[in-house]
Amino acid sequence: MASKTKLEGQNTAPPAHLAVRGIHKRFGGVHALRDVDFEVARGEVMALVGDNGAGKSTLMKVLAGAYGADEGAFFMDDKPVTLSSPNDASGLGIQIVYQDLALCENLDVAANLSLGDEPVKAGWRFLPRLLRPLDALEMEVKAREAIDKLQVRTLQSVRAKVEGLSGGQRQAIAIARAVGTESTVVMLDEPTAALGVAQTRQVLEVVKRLRETNHAVVYISHNMRDIFEVADRITVLRHGGNVATYTTADTTPDAIVVAMTRGLDDEGAGNAA
Amino acid sequence: MRRDGKMTFLDRFRAMRETQFGAFVPVLLALGAIWGYFGLALPAYDVLTGEAESFRAIFLSPRNIYNLFMQSAVIATLAVGITIVLLLGEIDLSGAATAGVCAALLGVLVLVGVPGWAACIIVMGVGILMGAFQGLLVAYVGIPSFVVTLAGLLGYQGLMQKILPTGNLNVGDPFVRGIARVLIPDMWGLVLAGVVVVLFALASLRKQAQRRMKGLELDSPLVLWGQVAAFGVIVVAVVLTLNAYRSLPLLLVLLIAITALLGWVVTSTPYGRSLFAVGGNPESARRVGMKTQRIRVSGFAIVGLMAAIGGIFGASRFGSVSYTAFAGGSLLLEAIGAAVIGGTSLFGGRGSVWNAILGALVIGSLGNGLDLTGASAADKLMVSGAILLLAVAIDALSRTNTGGR
Ligand SMILES: Nc1ncnc2c1ncn2[C@@H]1O[C@H](COP(=O)(O)OP(=O)(O)O)[C@@H](O)[C@H]1O
Ligand SMILES: [Mg+2]
Numbered sequence A: 001m002a003s004k005t006k007l008e009g010q011n012t013a014p015p016a017h018l019a020v021r022g023i024h025k026r027f028g029g030v031h032a033l034r035d036v037d038f039e040v041a042r043g044e045v046m047a048l049v050g051d052n053g054a055g056k057s058t059l060m061k062v063l064a065g066a067y068g069a070d071e072g073a074f075f076m077d078d079k080p081v082t083l084s085s086p087n088d089a090s091g092l093g094i095q096i097v098y099q100d101l102a103l104c105e106n107l108d109v110a111a112n113l114s115l116g117d118e119p120v121k122a123g124w125r126f127l128p129r130l131l132r133p134l135d136a137l138e139m140e141v142k143a144r145e146a147i148d149k150l151q152v153r154t155l156q157s158v159r160a161k162v163e164g165l166s167g168g169q170r171q172a173i174a175i176a177r178a179v180g181t182e183s184t185v186v187m188l189d190e191p192t193a194a195l196g197v198a199q200t201r202q203v204l205e206v207v208k209r210l211r212e213t214n215h216a217v218v219y220i221s222h223n224m225r226d227i228f229e230v231a232d233r234i235t236v237l238r239h240g241g242n243v244a245t246y247t248t249a250d251t252t253p254d255a256i257v258v259a260m261t262r263g264l265d266d267e268g269a270g271n272a273a
Numbered sequence B: 001m002r003r004d005g006k007m008t009f010l011d012r013f014r015a016m017r018e019t020q021f022g023a024f025v026p027v028l029l030a031l032g033a034i035w036g037y038f039g040l041a042l043p044a045y046d047v048l049t050g051e052a053e054s055f056r057a058i059f060l061s062p063r064n065i066y067n068l069f070m071q072s073a074v075i076a077t078l079a080v081g082i083t084i085v086l087l088l089g090e091i092d093l094s095g096a097a098t099a100g101v102c103a104a105l106l107g108v109l110v111l112v113g114v115p116g117w118a119a120c121i122i123v124m125g126v127g128i129l130m131g132a133f134q135g136l137l138v139a140y141v142g143i144p145s146f147v148v149t150l151a152g153l154l155g156y157q158g159l160m161q162k163i164l165p166t167g168n169l170n171v172g173d174p175f176v177r178g179i180a181r182v183l184i185p186d187m188w189g190l191v192l193a194g195v196v197v198v199l200f201a202l203a204s205l206r207k208q209a210q211r212r213m214k215g216l217e218l219d220s221p222l223v224l225w226g227q228v229a230a231f232g233v234i235v236v237a238v239v240l241t242l243n244a245y246r247s248l249p250l251l252l253v254l255l256i257a258i259t260a261l262l263g264w265v266v267t268s269t270p271y272g273r274s275l276f277a278v279g280g281n282p283e284s285a286r287r288v289g290m291k292t293q294r295i296r297v298s299g300f301a302i303v304g305l306m307a308a309i310g311g312i313f314g315a316s317r318f319g320s321v322s323y324t325a326f327a328g329g330s331l332l333l334e335a336i337g338a339a340v341i342g343g344t345s346l347f348g349g350r351g352s353v354w355n356a357i358l359g360a361l362v363i364g365s366l367g368n369g370l371d372l373t374g375a376s377a378a379d380k381l382m383v384s385g386a387i388l389l390l391a392v393a394i395d396a397l398s399r400t401n402t403g404g405r
Helices: A056-063 A086-091 A109-113 A136-150 A167-180 A197-212 A224-230 A253-262 B009-018 B022-048 B062-087 B095-111 B116-141 B145-163 B174-181 B186-213 B221-245 B250-268 B270-280 B282-287 B292-318 B331-342 B353-372 B377-397
Strands: A018-027 A030-040 A044-049 A071-076 A079-081 A094-097 A185-189 A216-220 A233-238 A241-247 B168-170 B320-322
Touching: A018 A056, A030 A044, A030 A056, A030 A216, A044 A056, A044 A197, A044 A224, A056 A094, A056 A185, A056 A216, A086 A094, A094 A167, A109 A136, A109 A167, A136 A167, A136 A197, A136 B186, A167 A185, A167 A197, A197 A216, A197 A224, A224 A253, A233 A253, A241 A253, B022 B331, B022 B353, B022 B377, B062 B095, B062 B221, B062 B250, B062 B270, B062 B292, B062 B331, B062 B353, B095 B116, B095 B145, B095 B168, B095 B292, B095 B320, B095 B331, B116 B145, B116 B174, B116 B292, B174 B250, B174 B292, B186 B221, B250 B270, B250 B292, B250 B353, B270 B282, B270 B292, B282 B292, B292 B320, B331 B353, B331 B377, B353 B377
Parallel strands: A030 A241, A044 A216, A044 A233, A094 A185, A185 A216
Antiparallel strands: A018 A030, A018 A071, A071 A079, A233 A241, B168 B320
């Protein structure tokens, strides 16, 4: 607890859009999150870093409502909210792009983007919604818009099957799906882990677009180069607890690596915010 | 996967199968090959070797085509249903046995005086329940569908024997017999075909116009008109051929109508989309809030319904219900084989009910052709096995991301 972050003490920090305080999460005997504070503002990319097992994915799943927190408070624009199910989260505009993208490879891009919320034609009220005719054209129009908004230039057709796409394109589609709903917070769990250089570029561009469209972006990654390229601030977790939150412009990759591996108990954390 | 512009033959093949009508190409080729072999090559060979004085295309005669369609109809009905669970990535081995139970029940019901139409409705309800029961075990108890439906196959075979202790029952009910016996008058058959083709053309044009209005990618006119022309030629040719022997039987009209309805549900409704989603990536379907368990149960219920309809068709065509014609015979494997030969993937998430009809024709044509040439039952089994293996191999190869490749 010695290294508890002083988020409140920052004068440079933008007003938080989503904030959590004092989150605890236990899996049986494993205390995966210990008194974690975290926040992200709109129009900001907040990186979340830490060693393997530090609790990054767990924190993200708590924020997405996939795991219920054992203790802790949630705030949206400073108002307390309850967040205990994925439905709560999407109701609050929080969307997560999982490490496994969970796209249906056998379906085309447009179908994936509207999966579970397919537009149906007007009328046909005598049929249950599940059996009303799909508005396939509306689906394509929406998909086109979502893809254009993220400027995924390499994608030729929204009628292409996902199985034929590259890793970067798939990642972009998974992100587009999260953004397509009325979301204000988009969380990405290691989106570039399996990608090559060019594909990574593409995803980083998409992340930057999300910031420009005034989303609050949470970005988990191991890659310092990527983080220092896209992130505005960096939250470091270690052994399930906060180490510190840094402003990217005021720190260095070396300092972050030291904070990740050793915490703040020595000179490595000189410029913690 | 390859993205450097160079395409191997396999890549081209996969790309072709991904297009809307490309998925029909392999099964149509297979059908063409079989018809060419039995209908043209064999008779020509006989003439050349002097075994026959003149060229006699028995296989391609209107009479044989008519019989072929009727023989394949029951297989096709079951295969259409099985396609639904294959889309979900499941399998149903109990379809033929369900059809047997339903047919036997139908026979008993009309025997004790239940009106034919009422008996048909009751039997369809029973089929749905038999399918849904297995679906519940798969979706909620979590038993693999292979095991559940294998147990179902055995149990329902036994049930059929209980209902028909003698193993055979004649069905004389005029309503039930009428399904296979009633013929659409030649004229009306052609009118029906014309209407269907015009509607298909209008729907295609309307869709294209809407795409243009919304500024979406357009299908090339060649593809568009090619599809309409191919569809029209096939429909009219089938009706003319059937008219040349007897007429278009009501049974085939019913089969096509049911398949069209189911095909529409599968491709053009949110429910159909959810079938593909669950079959393609259940985790993804779950995360977007689809009720995957209910969808699974409904898929098995549809197989049950189609099996019951197959049972009714069979009873109508044979005028009797026998153990060997359904539960105990080769119908089970023929129906699954038809779905797979049609091009529906055993790995889930890919396929169409129309392919099942074509697959059933392939199976039916093989049996019919081999019968005509006097092949033994052993030959038929071996050839069918080889064709099935070929179809599954094509399925495996056309999956883009099989880990094993
Ligand atoms: N579902 C779970 N059940 C039990 N333990 C878990 C579960 N998820 C995560 N953990 C544990 O919580 C800790 C943090 O995991 P995780 O959040 O995945 O770390 P990271 O994403 O930072 O690598 C690890 O010790 C991990 O073993
Ligand atoms: Mg993780």
